[in-house]
Amino acid sequence: xxxxxxxxxxxxxxxxxxxxxxxxxxxxxxxxxxxxxxxxxxxxxxxxxxxxxxxxxxxxxxxxxxxxxxxxxxxxxxxxxxxxxxxxxxxxxxxxxxxxxxxxxxxxxxxxxxxxxxxxxxxxxxxxxxxxxxxxxxxxxxxxxxxxxxxxxxxxxxxxxxxxxxxxxxxxxxxxxxxxxxxxxxxxxxxxxxxxxxxxxxxxxxxx
Numbered sequence: 001x002x003x004x005x006x007x008x009x010x011x012x013x014x015x016x017x018x019x020x021x022x023x024x025x026x027x028x029x030x031x032x033x034x035x036x037x038x039x040x041x042x043x044x045x046x047x048x049x050x051x052x053x054x055x056x057x058x059x060x061x062x063x064x065x066x067x068x069x070x071x072x073x074x075x076x077x078x079x080x081x082x083x084x085x086x087x088x089x090x091x092x093x094x095x096x097x098x099x100x101x102x103x104x105x106x107x108x109x110x111x112x113x114x115x116x117x118x119x120x121x122x123x124x125x126x127x128x129x130x131x132x133x134x135x136x137x138x139x140x141x142x143x144x145x146x147x148x149x150x151x152x153x154x155x156x157x158x159x160x161x162x163x164x165x166x167x168x169x170x171x172x173x174x175x176x177x178x179x180x181x182x183x184x185x186x187x188x189x190x191x192x193x194x195x196x197x198x199x200x201x202x203x204x205x206x207x208x
Contacts, residue, residue, distance in 0.1 A: 002065045005091065006192050007052045008072030013044040014191040017068075018059065020050030052084045056091070064091045068192045070101040071201075074155045081157060085171040092208040097186055099179060099193075104202040105131065105158035131158055161202045173206035 005018045013019035021043065050056040052069070053076065067088050073081055088098055108130050115123040128134035132155040159167075161178060168176050181195040184205060 002188075003059075003063050004066045004068070004188050004192070005056065005059060005064050006068045007050060007056060008069050008075075009047060011042075011044065011047075012070075012192070012194060013047045015046070016188070017192055018056075019044070019047050020052070020056050021047050022049065022051035022053075052087055053080045055087060059091050061090045062093050064096050065093060066097045066099070066186055066188055067092060068099050068189060070192075070194065070197045071103065073100060074102050074158060075153075077156050082167065082171070085167060085173075089172050089208055094208055096208045097184065097189070097205060098173065098208070099184060099189055099203065099205045100164075101193075101197050101201050101203040102159050102164065103131070103155070104160065104200060106160040106202070107200055108158075131155060133158070159202065161204075164202060164204060168204060168206045173208060175205075175207040177205055179203050179205040 003018065004016065005020070006012075006014070007020045007022075009019040009021050010023070023043075048057065050059075052072075069088075073084060076084060092098060108127060111130070112123050112127040115126065120126075132153065135154070165176055180203065181193055181198045182190050184190075
């Protein structure tokens, strides 16, 4: 039987896939009192709690035909990112496919250079905003701190196609290629992918 896994799925949980999310919001909103301070999110019923860094419950080594993640890995520290790739590789069957989509740091830098050359004084502010590497304000109250923790929205590490390809190779993947929305030979991925998530992004397909 085929097994397809998506981690960091958010609210996108296609049928026929094992969908996992490690959202602090999902965890906190189930805690009495604390949960009342957290923005409610209606996760689909088929979303399971699972953290790719710690391992996904019920997913055995060499069991997956395909694994997919979109705009997830940039929210991890470098160390956790490498652990996530290692775990992804372990879960896949020999010949299994991994597809990942991340914000493109190179594209953000190109935009900054172009806008700066055009004399835009806010180019650096736009760069920090686009890369989600900064904060407009620092959370101060307990409620603000809880909401910031639950949001987990900031990026911890950015990637371009060169560094991401090297990390995939170091994790053991082969047949690594830049990919586009819907171009996998395995038609199951189209059920998990969202074309808008590929805009301004770097996306790779790799094989175990």
